[in-house]
Amino acid sequence: MKHIFKVTGANKALIIAFTAIGTGVVACTPGYVGHPKDVNPILATGYDASVFSKPKHTEHQMNYSYSNPEQVSVRHIDIDWNVMLDSKTIEGSVILSIDKKDFLTNQPLILDSRDLVIRKIEGSSDKITFSPIIYKLGKRDPIKGQAIIIPLQDSTNYIRIKYSTSPTAEGLHWIKSEQSEYSSLFTVACPIHARDFIPLQDTPQVRITYTAKIQSKPEFLVLMSASNNPKSKSSNGYYEFEMNNPIPPYLISLAIGDFKFKQLSNYIGIYANPSYIERGITEFADLNKMMKVAESLYGPYLWSRYDLLILPNTFPAGAMENPSLTFVSPTIITGDKSFVSVIAHELAHSWSGNLVTNATWNDIWLNEGITTYMQNRIVEEVYGKKQAEIEVRLSYEQLLKAYKILAPEDLILNQKFRNPNPDDVFTPVPYNKGFLFIKHLEQLFGRSEIDNFLREYTREFAFKAISTNDFEQYLRKHLLNKNSRLSQRASIKEWLYGTDLPTTFIEPSKRHLIAIGNQAKEWAADEITQIDTAGWRGQQWIYFIDNLPTKLSPNKLEELNKILNIKNSRNALIISKWLTLAIANNYEPAYGSLERYLTIIGKMSLIKPIYEELVKTNEGLKIANHIYNKAKPFYHSLTIREINKVFEKAGKD
Ligand SMILES: [Zn+2]
Structure with a gap:
């Protein structure tokens, strides 16, 4: 995700209070035990309450998720939804294909959910015949939502859940325009909002494939983070999707609206409202070049198509790297390609983040810091050294501003479960400090060494979730141990676990920005009347404004x-x-x-x-x-x- 920069509030209780207000209705009373009305569930399943044994939790699972993937994990989801654009709800079902990893302990399947209205939960051995199951809902937490605890028989391989979403679900954003009688919709599942519209194990540690059958209105096009998005509207509003690469839940996404498609190359294109499509095509015309550069640096692109979806202005971030279909804010279309590095960033996530994923939200720098480094490499190859150098310096200056605001504990790359809400982990620290860390390694070991290292790292951990410790071990084995003299100056522990920038850090050059900063001060003091703006694009103008008194x-x-x-x-x-x-x-x-x-x-x-x-x-x-x-x-x-x-x-x- 690109730059939802938030500073964690000093008063955590207030954050929780506001989240509770924002979440809206509570679907079920805490501790409620659901019973399907049409059958006697005890007779149907043979289960009783004694099977709800307390599951074992690892640190990963405590990371904003109730789930227990180390005992039972979901590997595939079949989605079947009727999206009701008038009542702002999704009604339907999911079938979860599960793997039981711990046969001896008879563990239940534990899922995450938030404000879902669960109608029925059933189990099956063959995905054809389903029998109702008595399940249990945990106590509701305003941020984490509720656990759904589902006991399993030895023969249970599939779980079907019939449910509907809440009209106030945070992960679903409905937009009513005057041009249409229906609302359009986009989802934001990152970091823990997939549970607002799918009962699932909502942790980046889990990877799933999915299929989806979506019924919507024929007036709108339906798109997902899927490998087979349609190019035009269907006549009846019905669509089928599939994502065959296993992805973490925060990358499941859906958008429904008045979108048109235009192709940039065989496997790259842009979806947008008709009023934005031509501007998008012009602004992002370099996407083909970016893709060639990214593949040459980090290996083959593994996600079939790469399309952009330009969303309405209400989209809260710059962009979101949903696989095969990056969601983009129209605010990054400026007419002069000022912010195309955002697209380089989202494209780079196709390797860092979407292929190699942070195991917990405390390792978010692995997603965002490495991606920001890759973004800068792509920018340098496509737009030149000067542009890349400017962006390194701006990244550093943004980090310095964060250092003035954030608490020392929030300046550590490997974060420490301090945030009550993972929405608050997206500060400049994982992005910019993570980026400067990899840049520091590049300065020490050389450009080609780091390019090779990241290509091999991406290949080694493709479709896996890793922790900061995993990264550190891999880094030591494949880079640092090859050169003990240089590794002394790498300051790995300080970078990963320290608050300050290490003493070995070399401040990025300001040379391309000094004249702009000087002009801002001189113009404000009436020392000059003319400003030399030759070659300026958005970033230079913004630097000029930022340096005014x-x-x-x-x-x-x-x-x-x-x-x-x-x-x-x-x-x-x-x-x-x-x-x-x-x-x-x-x-x-x-x-x-x-x-x-x-x-x-x-x-x-x-x-x-x-x-x-x-x-x-x-x-x-x-x-x-x-x-x-x-x-x-x-x-x-x-x-x-x-x-x-x-x-x-x-x-x-
Ligand atoms: Zn990102």
Whole structure:
């Protein structure tokens, strides 16, 4: 996932409280034991309550999941859904194919769920004849949801669960537009929201294949993170999908909307709303080149097709690496390819993250840090050394900002179960510090050594989940032990388990950005009137804004408005920076566009700084409240949770 940058709140209790509010209805009373109404379940299955023995848990399973894959694991799911776009629910069933690994202890199958209405659970030996099973629901936790504990007979190989989802499920985002009588839909399963729409073992330690039969409305196209997405709408709204590569649950995804498809090459294309498709094709035209580079660096692409799906503005992140179908925010389409490195990042996840997956969310740096390094390698090959070098420096500066905000314990790459909610692990630390760690190894051991190492690492652990410790052992064996002199300076323990950047770390060069920073200061001080913007793209402009003083006169702001060409800008980040600066200086002419921006953009990292600036004054707080009330129905639940925190913090200050 690309950059949902969140700073963990100081008050954990508040985070939990807000999550509980955001989650909405509770489907079942804690401790409720479900009984199918139409048969006597005891007679049907022969089970009684004594089979609910306490399962053994490993550290992995304690990682926001109730599941017990080390005793019983789900390896395949057959999904059969009726997606009801008018009532904002999914009604249907899943058949889970299970592997029992611990025959002696008669362990139940334990699944994760959150706010699902379970109608019936049945077992089968042959996937044809099913018999009802008495199951048990655990106590509901606002973040982890509820365990579903399903006792198994020796002959049980398949479990069928009939259920429906809650209209307020956080993992499902329904968008009602004025153009259609139905809502469109996209899912965000990462990190632990797959359980909002599928009862399953929701831990990245588990890998599953799946098939899906989806009934929707014929007006819309249905897409999944699958290898056989349709190119056009079916006449009856019915679609079948399959994902034959085993994937972790957080990569299961579904999107339903008015999407068109356009091809970039035989196996690369773009899905988008008709109004975005041509802009997407132009912006992401380098995708074929990126794919060639990525394959030459890290080995063959193993996911059949690679398509992008450009989603509505309410998508809360920059992009999400759902296999075969990366979800993309339209805010990264700027007209000048300013943010195409986001696409390089998502493509790189096809190797790091989707092939080699973090075993727990505390190892998230393995997904994001290595991916950000691969992203930078792709950017360098496609857009040149200068662009890549700029991005290394910006990554470092973003990390320095995080160092000023985050608690020391949150600066460690191998995180320590500190976050009550895994939504909060996505800070610049796993991305940028993880990236700089691999970059540090590259500087020590050489470019080709690291390219080879990552290619072999990806091949070795393909379709597996690994921990930081697994990575460290592999690194020692295949890189460090080959050169003990260099390995001394690798500072592995400090990088992986320390808070500070190691003393051996070499600060990335600022040479391509110094002149921009100087111009910002000189222009603000009226020392220059002309700015040399030759060759600038989005990142240079943003660096210019970031290096302006926080206090600017109305005249300077008026001038800046013209320089940035805000009226015609298609760069949502530049507009966000401009609005934040204008609010900080109480520059009223900018306020006219504030409401419009905050009610059409839902990407968290763009709107949160604006709300944070607004709530600093009483007058701003009133404006923020007024706009938020209008915008809230449009925002994704993850965005709402973050903006709620902004208001809560303002209330305490
Ligand atoms: Zn990512």
